[in-house]
Amino acid sequence: MDNPYLIHGPALISFSGGRTSAYMLKQIIDAHGGKLPDDVHVCFANTGKEREETLAFVNECAVRWGVKVHWLEFRSRKTSLPIEERFAEVTFETASRAGEPFETLIRCKSYTPNAVMRWCTAELKVRVMKWFMQARGYRNWTNVIGLRHDEAHRVAKSRKPNKEVWTNSLPMDDAKATQRDVFRFWFGKLSIGDVVNLIRKIGMEAVAHLLPQGFDLGLFGFEGNCDGCMLKARAKLWEIERTKPGTLQWWSDMEVVGNGQFVTEYSYAELIRDVQKQPDLFSGGLFDTDPDMDAECGTWCAEAA
Ligand code: SF4
Known part of the structure; x- marks a missing residue:
């Protein structure tokens, strides 16, 4: 059987900026001997409301692993505009940090999204990545998403046939990679609570030698x-x-x-x-191992867009 991390292009690897999709990205890079094929693209869709730690982490993964990550941001819903003008490709340095893409979208739609009408995912992430691929001339491609084997419900949802121009691929599920593998990759024998609290106390540089990859996201899952x-x-x-x-x-x-x-x-x-x-009602560490927000929100409704 093929190595599940060997990706046949054209393909889009959706990089959420979380540890899980970063783990997947590294496995894919390694499976390809350190260099991705030219028609396999890695994209990070920035809403402008990501934490600075996430932006730094995406940048660090790209630099350390020698992979091109395309930083994409929503610009307009106007279908009269050419596709390439509806989104922008930015960089770590120029990426929005004050919610501008998200605010533009809310102003366009004239109402706020909510848990039921959660169009922010589809418009700011899923569709922007679709435009990126279409702007490069692709009509069909493989959409590689970082859902783990232990996320059965999301995996089942993403494996359902969709009416989109892409086909989903879930190499972590195929490889039976679970949260334990992801945590071991990033933390070794430490826990996420140990690592994040240490980073906050003494800084990433001082913690780096304890970490198998030499760096980390520095956020709890819920952040x-x-x-x-x-x-x-x-x-x-x-x-x-x-x-x-x-x-x-x-x-x-x-x-x-x-x-x-x-x-x-x-x-x-x-x-x-x-x-x-009531500023001291809550105490830190309550959510140390909560993986909820580690996955790209786009993977929860991948059929939308
Ligand atoms: S659903 Fe996704 S895009 Fe929308 S606010 Fe949450 S994280 Fe952001």
């Missing part, structure tokens, strides 16, 4: 993807605002811009007020 994503549970959003005050303000502002709430039960202004009223 990944968009910083205040509405899919994160309320307690996690409280924790995010508590540990990084001001994070939820953009989200609260967008509820005003889009004239609606991201979550039916509460507004982001309420979340901020909750934390301001």
